Amino acid sequence: MQWAKNDSRSTYRWLGWMLCLGIGWRVLRWSLGMPMWGDEVMLALNFLDRSWDGWLQPLDMGQVAPPLFMLLHGTLMQISGYSEWILRLPALVFGIAALLLFARFAYDVVEQRSALCAVAVLAVAYYSVRHGSEFKPYALDLLLAVGLLFAGHRFRCNPFGRWQISGLVLVIVLAPLCSFPSVFVTAGVITGLLADALVKRERYRLYLTLGMVVLAIIMVVTQYTVIIVPQAQASELLKTLWQGGFPPGNGFGFLGWFVAQSAGRLMAYPLGGRHFGSVLTLLLVCVGAISLYRTRQWFLLWIILMPFAGNVVAAALHWYPYGQSARIAQHLAPSICLLAGVGVVTALSGRPKKWVHRRLVWVLCGLSVIGLGGMAEVMARPYKSRGDLSARDLIQQTLPALDCRTLQVVNTVDTVPVNFRWYLAIDSATRFGVDPFEALEYKDEPVCLLLFDAKRDPDTANRLEHALKKISASQQLIRDEVQTAYIYGGTHHPHQVRSIVVSGG
Template sequence: MALIARRDLRSDRGWSRILPGPSPSRHPGLLSPRTIETGPAQERERSAPPGRGPRDLRLCGAREGVEPGWDDGRVRRWVLVFLSLGVAMRLLRYALNFPLWNDEGYLALNILERDFAGLCRPLDYGQVCPLLFLWAVKAASLALGFSEWSLRLVPALASIASLFAFRHVAGRLLRGSSLALAVAVLAIGYTPVRYAGEVKPYATDLLAALGLIALAVEWLRRPERAGPLWGLAALGPVAIGISNPSIFVAASVGLVLAVPVLKTRSRHNLAALAVFGLASCATFLGLLAWINGPQGDHVKGWMGLYWANAFPPRSPGALLGWLVAAHTSHMFAYPAGGDHGSSTLTTCLVLAAVVAYLRRGPGRVLALLLAPFALGLAAAAMGRYPYGGSARTMQYVAPSIILMAGLGAAALLARLPRPSWRERSPRWALLAMLIGGLGQMAWDLAYPCKDVFFLESRALARRFWAEESEGAEVACARTDLRLPLDPLRWEADRAVMYLCHQAIYSPRHAAGIRPRLDRVGAKHPLRVVVFNETPTEAAAVPRWLRAAGGRFQLRARREHRLDLEFRRGRRVSGDRYVVYDLVPSEAGPRPAPGPGSPEVGTVATTDVSRGGETADRPIRGAGGDVEDD
C-alpha cells in the first residue's frame, strides 16, 4: 500500500525510499501531479487544508486510480463528441416539430385559455404543473405566438442547459472513462431527449436537480468558501417554483451539508445555509398552500388511481417485490429500458458505483446522490408523490442514476482480466452509444411523431383551417358562437387537440380576431364549424339560425373526416370537422331546416383516410376516444 506524499513531481529522486515496489519512473501513470493514491478506505477522503486548493472528489473505475489509455485528452475528446451529439439530438427533436399529443394538449390549452393570474388556480383537464414553468411557457407563447415552437422552447433550452450542467457536475465527481460514459448516457438517453421536445416540466425537473447538486458539490470541494451556499440560497426557491420534485433534492442538499457546515464554524457558511433552508421551506410551504396543494386536491381522485402502482404496498412481502420492480423498470431507463425488469443492467451499474463509493469514498457525495431516493420513497409512502412508476416523474433522481451508472460501468470494465480488454472496452461501449444516438436521430427523421394518428390529425387541421378560411368567415360553434354543446365531450382528448390546432392553424384565431358577421355575404359565407358532432348536437346550429331571426340561411353542410376507427385492435374515433355554410337570407325570416330534413341529413364528406374522396353519406356520431399509452 502506498503512503501519502506531496512534493515536487518534476523529479522522482528519492521515491524509492518512500514508496515500496517499482520506481514511478517506470510506471508514470501511477502518480499524478494532483495526488498520490492511498489505500482504498482513504483514497478519496484526501483534502487540502483551507486556502491550498480544492478537494479532489473524483473517482474513476480502477481501484488503483489509474486507467491505462484513458488520459485527460482522450476523455475530453469523447466528452466533446457526446456533448455535440446530445445538443444535435435535442435540436433535431425541436426542429422536427412533432405534433402535439394528448398529454401536451391538456397543458397547452390551460396555457392558451388563461392569463398569468389564472394559471395560479387549479388547472383543467386533470393537470398538475409548477407555477414558474407555466409562467415561463406562457411568456414564450405571448412573445412568439401560440405554436408548438413557443410551447416547447422552454423545455428545449432546459434540456440543452442540462447537458452542460451535467458535464460540469460529472467533471467534479468522475474522471477517466467513467466521465465519458456518464456524459454519453445522458446525451443519448431516450427520456431526456424526448422531454426536450414536449410541453411538460420534466426537462426543467432535471435542470433544477442538476443546479442544486452542482452548487452542493462546489461547496464540498471548497468548504472555506460560502459562495456556493449563497448560490443555493438564491437557486433553491427558483428550483422549487419551476420543479415540484426538486424539493427532494433541495432537502437532500440541506441535510447532507448541515454537519460539514457546522464543523467549519464559519458564520458566513452558517448564515448562507440557514437562508437556503428558510427560503426553500418558505417557498415550498407557500406554493403548497396556494398553488400545488389545490392543484393536487383537484386531481386527487383519478390521479390516485392512475398512479396506484407508483405507491408502495403495505404488505411486507409485496413491498419487496414492488421495490425490485420500481428500481429495475422505467425509473432506471438510462440510456434505455422500460417495464418488466428491462432496466436491470443500469440498476447493476448503479449498485457497482455504490460499492465503489463505500470502499473509496467520499461518503458525503454518496449521501448527496442517494438522499433524493430516500426522500422520494418517504413521500410515496405517505401518498404524496409517485415513486418509480415512470421515468418522467423521477427526473429529479436522473443525475444520481446517470452519474453512478457511468462510474459503475467503468468499475466493472476495469475488472476485466486482460489489460487490453480493460483499455478497449470503454471505447466499445462509447462507440455502441454513439451508434445508438445516431440511430435515434435517424428514427426521429423517419418517424417524426409519437403516433402517426397525431401526425395525420395535425395535417388535417392545418389543411382544413387554411382551406375553409379562404374567402369566408369561419366561426367555431363552441369558442366563437358559444353554442350549447356537450361540456363533458369537450374535456376529451380529441376535443382538446381540436382547440389547440384551431388556435395554431386558424389564421383568425391565431391573430386573436373576433368573427366579423357584418362581412358575411353570398360570396363571403359564414362557415360554422362543429367538431365531432354527435346526433344530439346536430340541432345546435339550426336552433341558432332560428334564434337569429332568419338573418342567415343554410346553403350547404359538409364534413372533413379523418377516419381511423381501428387502431391496435380497438375502435377509436377519428376527427370530424362538420362545416355549415351560411349566407344572408334572401327570402326573409324562415325556420332553419331540422336535423332530420334531407338538406341536413345528407352531407358531402371529405374522407382524409381514403385519399380525400368526397361522397354523400349519412351523418354518423363519433366513436370512442383515442387511446394513448
C-alpha cells in the same frame, strides 16, 4: 477516435462528441415542430383566455405546473404566439443547459472515465431528450436537480466563497418555484451538507449550513402552502393516475414493488421500459453505488441516493409516485446516470487491463449508435402519434387549402377533443357552438363546419343533418368526409371528425 491510457485529450474528444450528439438530437426534435400531443395540449389550453394572475390559479384538465414555468411560458406566448417552436423553446434551453451542467458536475466529483460514461448516458437517454423538446416542466425538473447537486458540491468545497454561497442560495430559492419534485434533491443536498459540517466541527461552516437549512425549510413550506395546496383538486385527480407508483401496505409486497419500479421506466437510461426492461441499468447503478461506498465518497453517495429515499417515502404517503414514469422522475436522472457511469467503469475494470480501454470505446460507440438511431427515428416519424399529425393537418392545411377562412364548430368547445380544440382555438377565426342553419346560409366564401363524435352527441348531429337537407341549389357540397384514428395520450380513443365545406355556386 482512439482511446489512450492517461490521455485526457481522448477523454475530452469523446466528451465533445457525446455532448454534440446529445445537443444535436434535442435540437433536431425541436426543429421538426412535431404536432402537440394530448398532455401538452391540456396544459397549453390553460394559457388561453387567462391573464398573468390566472396563470397562477389552479389549472384545468387535471394539470399542475410550477408558477415560474407558467409565468415564463405565458409571457412568451403573449409576445411570440402559439407555434410549437415557441412553446417548446424553453424546454430545449433547459434540457441543453442541464446536460452541460451535468457534464461539469460529473467531472468534478468522479474520475474522468466514469464522468464520461455518465454524460454519454444522459446525452442519449431517450426520455431526457424527448422531454427536452416538449411543452411540459420535466426538463426544468432535470435542470434544477443538476443545479442543486452542483451547487451543493461547490458549497461543500468552499463554504465561504461568495459565488458558492450565492449560487446555493439562488438555486434553493428557485427550485420550489420551478420544480415540484426538486424538494427531494434539496432535502438530500441540505442534509448532506449539514452532516458534513457536523463531522468537520467547523463553527462558521456549521452556521452557514444551518442558514441554508432554514432557508430550504422556508421555501419548502412556502411551496406546499402557496402552490401545492391550492392545486389539491388537480392533485387528487393525478393520484388516481399514479396508483401504480404507490407501494402496497405489506412488507414483502413493498420489496417486490420497489424492485419492479426501480427496474422499470424509472431507470430507462439510455433505454429501457416497463416489466424489468431497465434491469441492466439498475444493476449498473447498484455497482456504482457500491464503488462509491468502497472509495468512501460519503457526501456524494448521500446527495445522489437521498432523493430516491425521499421519493419512496413520499410514495408511501401517497404524495408523489415512485417509478411509474421516467417523465415525472427527471429529478432522479442525474443520480441514475452518474451511478450508471461509475458502474460501467467499475465493471470494465474487473477485466484484464489491456482490454479495459478498448471495451470502454465499444460502450461509447454503442451509446453513439443509440443517439444516431434516435435522430434517424424522429426524422422518419416526426410525431408522437399519427392521429396528432392528422388533427393538425386537417385544421392547418386541408381546410385552409379549400379557402376556408372561418372554421365553424357545431359542438360546444368543451366537447371537442383536446388536440383539435387547441389548433382550432389558436385560430382567431374559429367559432364554437354555431347554429348549423345560420352557418349554412349563402355566403361569398366557403362555409366550413366541423362535427366531432356524432355518436356521442346525437342531437347536435341531427341538427346538422337537418340543416344540410335545406342547402339551396345554388350551393355546392365540395367536401364531406369522415376522418378517424385520432390517438390521444398513448391510448387509442378514435374520434370521428366530419368536416363539411359548402361553397356558393
